Amino acid sequence: MATDPSEYDKSMPAVVVYLAKVERAVDRTRASHGGRPYAEVHQALVEALQAEDAQRVVPQVVERFARQISDTGDSVDG
Template sequence: MATDPNEYEKAMPIVAAHLAKIERAVDRTRASHAGQPYVAVHQALVEALQDEDAQRVVPQVIEELARQITETPASPLPDIHT
């Protein structure tokens, strides 16, 4: 089945915009919830995706992203004494 190249060119900006929304949601969740329990991370990620109007993500992808964020160590607070 051949795909019309024009259809691809029309779809790519839409896909890129959707991926940017997902990336913002993941970045925000990672910044605020890195290293926290899976349940809290998963809920925060779902809410962040909703805030970005990017709810249409395969559940397994959300689960994997939440798992990765849970396993990411929290960033240490900056040392203000140096």
Template sequence: MATDPSEYDKAMPIVAAHLAKIERAVSRTRSSHAGQLYTTVREALVQALRDENAERVVPQVVDEFARRISEEPDALPF
């Protein structure tokens, strides 16, 4: 199934904006909760994603970010 290239061009700004919201939420959570318990970090991250209007994130991704903020805060790419 071929995809019209213009659809890609239309979608990319939307995807980029959503990823920027996720990045802000992760960065903010890491700044305020680095090294804290996983459950605390995960709750804070979920709230930060809500605040950014970026709740549509695969749950496993949220889990992994929360784990890394809790256990390896300096190893995140953002």
């Protein structure tokens, strides 16, 4: 199945906006809940994603961000 390159170009601005919302939610959660227990971080992250209207993140991705924020307190890069 071939994809029209113009469809990709049309979609990218929306993808960039959505990813910025996710990044804001993760940054806000990291700043407010870094190093706290996983369950607390996870709930805060879910709420932050909802507040950003970015709740359609794959659950495993949310779990990984939450675990990293909880474990390190300051980094979701590793």
